Amino acid sequence: MEAAVEAIGLTKVFGGLTAVDNISFEIGKGELFGLLGPNGAGKTTTLRMLCTLLKPTTGTARVAGYDVVREPEKVRSRIGVVSEGVMLYRELTAYENLELLGRLYRVPSGRLREQISRLLEFLDLKERAHDLIGNFSTGMMKRAQFAAALIHEPETLFLDEVTGGLDPQSATSLREFTRDLCKQGITTVWTTHYMFEPERLCDRLAIINRGKVVMIDTPDRVRNAVKDFDILETSLDMADEYLLSELRKVQGVLGMFFSDGKLRLMVKDHETVFQQILETIKARGVVVRSVNITIPSLEEAFIQLTRGGING
Amino acid sequence: MDGLIVAKKDLQQLKRNRMAIFLSLVLLPGFFMATLVASEGSSQEMGTQSKFLGVAVADEDNSFESRSFEQALAESEKLGKVVDTSSRETGELLLRSGTVAAVVVVQKGFGSSVEQGSMTSVLLIADDSKPGIPENAYAAIAEIAQGYSASVNLQRSGQPPESLLGVIERGKPISMLEIGVGIILGFVQVFACFYEVAGGMIRERETGTYPRLVLAKASPLAIIVGKTMYSSLLTLTRGVVVLAIAIYGYGAVVYGNVAVVIFVSWIMGLSAMGLAALLSAFRVSGRAVVISEFLLIIVLFAFGGLIRDRDLMTGSALFVSDLLPWTYGFDALRKIILLGWNLVEVLPELTLLSLYTLGFYLAAIFVFQRRYESLLS
Numbered sequence: 001m002e003a004a005v006e007a008i009g010l011t012k013v014f015g016g017l018t019a020v021d022n023i024s025f026e027i028g029k030g031e032l033f034g035l036l037g038p039n040g041a042g043k044t045t046t047l048r049m050l051c052t053l054l055k056p057t058t059g060t061a062r063v064a065g066y067d068v069v070r071e072p073e074k075v076r077s078r079i080g081v082v083s084e085g086v087m088l089y090r091e092l093t094a095y096e097n098l099e100l101l102g103r104l105y106r107v108p109s110g111r112l113r114e115q116i117s118r119l120l121e122f123l124d125l126k127e128r129a130h131d132l133i134g135n136f137s138t139g140m141m142k143r144a145q146f147a148a149a150l151i152h153e154p155e156t157l158f159l160d161e162v163t164g165g166l167d168p169q170s171a172t173s174l175r176e177f178t179r180d181l182c183k184q185g186i187t188t189v190w191t192t193h194y195m196f197e198p199e200r201l202c203d204r205l206a207i208i209n210r211g212k213v214v215m216i217d218t219p220d221r222v223r224n225a226v227k228d229f230d231i232l233e234t235s236l237d238m239a240d241e242y243l244l245s246e247l248r249k250v251q252g253v254l255g256m257f258f259s260d261g262k263l264r265l266m267v268k269d270h271e272t273v274f275q276q277i278l279e280t281i282k283a284r285g286v287v288v289r290s291v292n293i294t295i296p297s298l299e300e301a302f303i304q305l306t307r308g309g310i311n312g
Numbered sequence: 313m314d315g316l317i318v319a320k321k322d323l324q325q326l327k328r329n330r331m332a333i334f335l336s337l338v339l340l341p342g343f344f345m346a347t348l349v350a351s352e353g354s355s356q357e358m359g360t361q362s363k364f365l366g367v368a369v370a371d372e373d374n375s376f377e378s379r380s381f382e383q384a385l386a387e388s389e390k391l392g393k394v395v396d397t398s399s400r401e402t403g404e405l406l407l408r409s410g411t412v413a414a415v416v417v418v419q420k421g422f423g424s425s426v427e428q429g430s431m432t433s434v435l436l437i438a439d440d441s442k443p444g445i446p447e448n449a450y451a452a453i454a455e456i457a458q459g460y461s462a463s464v465n466l467q468r469s470g471q472p473p474e475s476l477l478g479v480i481e482r483g484k485p486i487s488m489l490e491i492g493v494g495i496i497l498g499f500v501q502v503f504a505c506f507y508e509v510a511g512g513m514i515r516e517r518e519t520g521t522y523p524r525l526v527l528a529k530a531s532p533l534a535i536i537v538g539k540t541m542y543s544s545l546l547t548l549t550r551g552v553v554v555l556a557i558a559i560y561g562y563g564a565v566v567y568g569n570v571a572v573v574i575f576v577s578w579i580m581g582l583s584a585m586g587l588a589a590l591l592s593a594f595r596v597s598g599r600a601v602v603i604s605e606f607l608l609i610i611v612l613f614a615f616g617g618l619i620r621d622r623d624l625m626t627g628s629a630l631f632v633s634d635l636l637p638w639t640y641g642f643d644a645l646r647k648i649i650l651l652g653w654n655l656v657e658v659l660p661e662l663t664l665l666s667l668y669t670l671g672f673y674l675a676a677i678f679v680f681q682r683r684y685e686s687l688l689s
Contacts, residue, residue, distance in 0.1 A: 053523055085523060086524045
């Protein structure tokens with residue numbers, strides 16, 4: 001696999017706090033790579049180091065074959081970034097924003113006009129090309145940011161929590177758009193804390209917690225790697241805080257959370273704890289509508305790997 | 313090249329913000345000019361601030377009485393240094409160079425008139441392009457002259473150089489409005505330029521467009537240059553607006569070249585832009601920019617010669633005034649507008665102002681490079 005992105009012992013220390021601790025990984029060309037982690041895990045800091053917006057304290061990274069510390073200009077020519085912290089000018093139109101950035105990237109005039117037209121068409125913004133960005137909805141703004149990130153035809157795209165705050169339709173269309181970009185050979189690094197996104201979207205993912213890489217693999221393998229617990233999926237007619245706290249006390253319950261209206265309990269050796277869980281639920285006077293034993297989802301694997309979840 | 317692109321972008325943004333155009337190019341110059349006109353005619357405080365004024369004495373009489381009068385001037389606590397000059401012409405040269413604020417000419421016949429007990433007079437030449445100077449000098453010298461039964465004839469010297477040396481009567485003293493034109497012009501430029509550059513840089517950072525520019529390979533230097541070009545264009549426009557209001561709106565007279573006046577006001581603005589660039593390299597907030605601007609204005613008012621002429625300052629006030637680059641800008645504008653000096657004649661002031669400007673910009677670039685990372689987060 002030819003590496004499009006290569007992190008080599010990346011470390012970032014802010015004051016006394018180590019935000020990213022000796023992270024190393026490789027991302028292949030055309031791969032859609034997810035960086036997963038809870039808030040404050042170090043995903044965005046890692047991403048900002050890869051995009052040359054932060055200098056690593058130690059270690060380095062190579063993006064598109066160039067060193068982010070020694071050759072930041074060359075890296076910038078070859079990457080696109082969509083992030084909350086990297087915005088467009090609200091007082092300029094979508095067209096003017098793209099034209100400004102294209103000129104700074106030294107895209108030749110003729111090529112720039114074609115590229116703006118193509119991107120606006122592709123991202124369904126052609127009708128609003130001459131409207132001010134400040135008048136755009138959140139979804140349109142995100143699409144415009146995608147266009148800005150792609151104006152110079154980058155080899156690698158860094159997407160930082162791009163679906164946050166979007167309605168489901170806009171989020172889905174951006175995910176599909178990203179998938180299409182990868183098919184065209186653009187390497188994409190996607191940071192998120194929504195577990196279902198990498199599960200459906202990414203070729204591989206890295207789980208980061210407290211600044212360290214916990215695991216790097218495909219979503220399936222990450223799920224299967226966590227074999228020391230089962231999921232007891234229950235459908236209850238109600239579940240209050242008291243019931244949840246009682247369930248937490250049951251020996252063998254590692255964690256729990258709600259998904260699609262069902263309470264999913266992460267349990268060690270379900271045969272042993274099954275009866276005790278049912279008794280606890282009944283004791284609270286709650287009716288159990290259904291019970292299933294399932295394999296862990298990526299989210300559950302993630303919680304297990306990062307020792308988080310509502311069980312703390 | 314990148315600087316031009318950034319400047320064009322700033323102009324596009326300004327085009328969409330009519331209120332900013334109105335504030336920067338119309339309201340600000342108009343408001344300050346109107347304030348100046350409203351204050352014109354206010355009386356000058358006399359005789360209370362003269363003790364730091366340097367005076368040259370040209371004794372043409374060379375009598376016992378005239379020497380006694382000169383001695384009285386030298387010993388008076390109401391005046392600063394008293395320089396004995398060989399002739400009136402030398403005194404006027406000292407006045408022109410700024411060594412003294414006024415020249416006292418004791419004309420022939422002074423001694424005999426005093427001896428005979430008849431009324432006589434001395435001639436006082438003072439630079440009325442400096443607010444309050446002639447009045448303060450007059451009050452101090454008239455009190456001493458009274459002891460010799462002499463009156464003081466005040467001759468205001470604020471004319472173009474040839475008439476200053478040739479002592480041609482101008483017919484009317486320089487008005488407060490004319491004195492104020494240079495002050496208001498410099499003040500408006502410093503005020504607006506500082507905000508345009510510092511505010512613009514902070515806005516880029518606070519709205520997240522600064523990292524977008526950096527990712528698009530615009531260097532901090534290019535961004536600063538772009539902001540400077542943008543603000544320079546506005547500065548030149550503002551200069552024209554202020555002078556147009558003053559000349560055509562209120563009938564002020566500019567004795568020097570108008571283009572030179574605008575050029576000097578641009579250099580003053582440029583130094584404010586440099587200071588603003590330096591400030592914005594320190595990752596300050598928008599609120600900090602407003603507070604800094606407020607402080608800058610207070611310092612300018614207090615020490616820039618706006619309220620009190622530099623010749624009337626002493627000690628730490630004079631020291632602070634000398635440290636401010638805009639002091640030299642105001643002085644250059646005064647000399648061009650009121651005394652008709654040309655560009656070459658104000659080169660010393662412009663050189664100092666330019667050195668400050670260069671220093672601010674170099675420091676800004678240095679700090680930007682050192683603090684590169686914190687500005688992106």
